[in-house]
Amino acid sequence: MKQLLLLLVFISLILSCGEKNEKENIKIFVSDSTEESDKSSISLEFVLYDSVTTSQVLIIRDKLEHNADRILDFFKIKPVDTFKIHVWGNYENYLIAQELYAGQRYEGSTGYVISSNELAMFLTDDIEETAEHEFVHAVSLRVDASNPRWLWESVATYVANEFIDPNEINYLKNSNYPTIAELNGDFNHGNFKIYDVGYLLSEFIIHKWGKEKYLELIKSSGDLRKVFNITDTDFETEWTNFVNAKYFKHIPS
Numbered sequence: 001m002k003q004l005l006l007l008l009v010f011i012s013l014i015l016s017c018g019e020k021n022e023k024e025n026i027k028i029f030v031s032d033s034t035e036e037s038d039k040s041s042i043s044l045e046f047v048l049y050d051s052v053t054t055s056q057v058l059i060i061r062d063k064l065e066h067n068a069d070r071i072l073d074f075f076k077i078k079p080v081d082t083f084k085i086h087v088w089g090n091y092e093n094y095l096i097a098q099e100l101y102a103g104q105r106y107e108g109s110t111g112y113v114i115s116s117n118e119l120a121m122f123l124t125d126d127i128e129e130t131a132e133h134e135f136v137h138a139v140s141l142r143v144d145a146s147n148p149r150w151l152w153e154s155v156a157t158y159v160a161n162e163f164i165d166p167n168e169i170n171y172l173k174n175s176n177y178p179t180i181a182e183l184n185g186d187f188n189h190g191n192f193k194i195y196d197v198g199y200l201l202s203e204f205i206i207h208k209w210g211k212e213k214y215l216e217l218i219k220s221s222g223d224l225r226k227v228f229n230i231t232d233t234d235f236e237t238e239w240t241n242f243v244n245a246k247y248f249k250h251i252p253s
C-alpha cells in the first residue's frame with residue numbers, strides 16, 4: 001500500500017441561508033497528494049453538510065485514494081482533475097438534495113452520482129463502501145451514460161468488489177433466479193436483487209466473453225444481442241448454469 005503524503009486544506013465557510021435567516025454550516029475540505037511519487041490520480045474535494053466533520057470523511061479519502069487508479073484502469077479512463085464529494089449527516093436533508101440533483105427521492109439509498117466527477121452520500125458507518133461504489137458509477141458514466149439498471153449496478157458491485165456468496169442468497173439457493181427484466185425494476189418499487197447478484201452477472205460475462213467484450217457491452221448500453229449475439233433468455237440460462245456450476249456444484253442441465 002503506497003504511502004500518501006497529504007496536504008490538507010480546510011476551509012470553513014459559514015453561509016447564510018437567505019430565506020429563513022438560518023445559518024447553515026458547509027465545510028469544504030480538499031485532499032491532495034504533495035509528493036510526485038505518491039501522487040494519486042485524483043484529488044478530492046469534500047463538501048460537508050449538517051455538521052459532518054473532516055475526520056468523519058477521512059475514511060472516504062483513504063478508500064478512494066487506494067482504489068482510484070485500479071478503478072480508472074479497469075475502465076481505461078484518464079482521471080479528471082477533481083472529484084467533488086457531498087456528504088450529509090441528516091437523512092432528510094440528504095433526500096431533499098437528492099430530489100434537486102437526481103429528480104426524485106430514493107428512500108433507503110445512501111449515495112448516488114450527480115455527474116461523472118461529483119458524488120453525493122449520506123454519512124453511515126460504512127460510508128467508504130458507498131463511496132467506492134458511487135465512484136465506480138461516476139467513472140462508468142464516462143464510458144456510457146445510458147446503461148440499463150441491471151448492468152449499471154452489476155458493474156458497480158463487481159468493480160467495487162461487493163461479492164455476495166450465492167450460498168447466502170436464499171432465492172438463488174432455491175433455484176429462483178431473477179430475470180434481466182426483474183433486475184431492471186425500479187429502486188423505488190423495492191427491486192434490490194441486483195445488489196445481491198450484480199457481481200455474479202459481471203463475473204459470468206467476463207468469464208465467458210472476457211474483459212474487452214465486457215467494456216464493449218457497457219459502451220453499447222447493455223445490448224446483449226448486438227455484442228454477444230445472445231437473447232436475454234439464453235443469457236439468463238447460461239448465467240444460471242455458470243452460478244450453479246461454480247457455487248452450487250450443479251451439473252448444468
Ligand SMILES: [Zn+2]
Pocket residue numbers: 133137152153156
Ligand atoms: Zn449503485
